Amino acid sequence: ARFSLVENREETNYPLTVFVETAQGLTVNFAYQGWRLSAKLVAQLATNLARLLEALQSQVDKPLGHIQLLDAQAQASVQQLGVGQQQVLPQQDALALFEQQAKHTPAAIAVRNEHNAQISYAELDERANQLAHGLLAAGLTAEMPVAVSMTRGIEMILAILAVSKAGGVYVPIAVELPDERRDYICQHSGAKLALTNTAMAFADEVTCLNVAELSFDTYPQSKPSAVRHHDQLVYTLYTSGSTGLPKGVAISHGNLLNFLLGMQQQLGLKGAQNALALTSLSFDISGLEIYLPLISGGTVTVAQNATTLTPELLAEQDLLQATPAGWRSLLELDLLTAVQGKFALCGGEALPAELVDDLAATGVTLWNMYGPTETTIWSSCYPVTQTPVHLGEATLNTQLYVLDNQLNLCPQRVAGELYIAGAGLARGYLSRPELSAERFVANPFADDGSRLYRTGDLVRWNHQGELEYLGRTDHQVKIRGYRIELGDIEAQLYRCVGVSEAVVVDDDSTGSTQLVGYVSGEQLDTETIGAALSERLPDYMVPALIVVLDTMPHNSNGKIDRKALPKPQWQ
Structure with a gap:
């Protein structure tokens, strides 16, 4: 097949119209709206089609999904779009960089809270050493998981550092998590030790150390002898799972170090950085707020929530991070009055254009951040200068690929699924080999x-x-x-008495995304169902509205038809 670009002055109602004639062989003509498509793009489309038709003739035994639309040069070009800067990581991990900083600036303030309670680098390092010795005395060995369920404050930071110093793996569990979910995470992760500073009760098989009551002076201030390496796990973070049970994402010291060094490079951070730690330890982006200051000699300011903050406190920070909902909360509380020039990182959800405008008015340096937990916090970032906002460039030692369902590279402007490779990839899902094999696949672009x-x-x-x-x-x-x-939520709805069918959807008709649960069955009461979910799920997973239907709509395949569900009626 041979094609040439045909000049066509005829008007067309579509951006692109393709005419196919078979009277004398095969002739394909392309008519396009020049104000919407470039001649270069249309020529590339014609080339791709020609390549496909030629391959269909010459590679008749090859599965259709294995035929490449792009030639080698085009593949190399589109593949290069997603390649981040490459660098060999140093032997020291993030914890070692903190320990080095403690020696360099021992009197500097490492962590403080919004009420100005504070601890120096030297004292934080020494107390973390003491707690690590306490964990070792309690039987902690290399890569043993330790549940960490703490109220927000200096002790929370102390706890995770101590677990790492002792060679363990910290498993964050939010204090407000329902008992059933907390017990499951402990059981599934294998945590036999827990650190807390509350009166929280764990299962009988879990030994609980209350940091608030522990006598630190009984343990040495010297650095424990535990040896760490980059492939060793630093934390396991549990995220929502489609089966109704959360799944544990296992992150290594190397993953974390690569992320932190990448952030320093990508954001152009120099010297000590002060950061506000406002995010739950159970949310992976908290790792940036905690570790980035501690490896640079800056101060981590741990806050309970946005309502305990002041504009003056935010003015002392170099770096602020929140989800779009978090930034809206800070704006509504009028806390961003003195943040000109501060780094403002926004991620976790799509960044709306109106929020970009509102944040730009405060004078912050706004960055859009993207990344799943499985690739260690953020995998790409973009300094926002205009809308629409895109996902930005790959971070250090990270590669982004847009692929079809046969793992072929998609041409530019063609939608596909995002795959991520590089030094940020988690070890996998803890004790879930089948799920790890499904989501973490062999990289066809590397040997x-x-x-x-x-x-x-x-x-x-x-x-x-x-x-x-x-x-x-x-x-x-x-x-x-x-x-x-x-x-995950649907599985819990099915556990409710009387529920025969259930489905959960997200709804943004009110301007913000909210969950709506639809149920059908016998003698259903929305308040009872809501109360049952609150006992089993974190509050952010409990639907804001539960709708009882006489019958659930189904499609021709017998599956629940989500598109046929009635629109939620918000009060």
């Missing part, structure tokens, strides 16, 4: 045994080589920055 992570995000490279977010390929949503599998 070093590396893997790709399937994000489930639908994206495309635009004509300028920018990565645009289009939506999800599954039923996963984000609420207040937390990633939620709707199937």
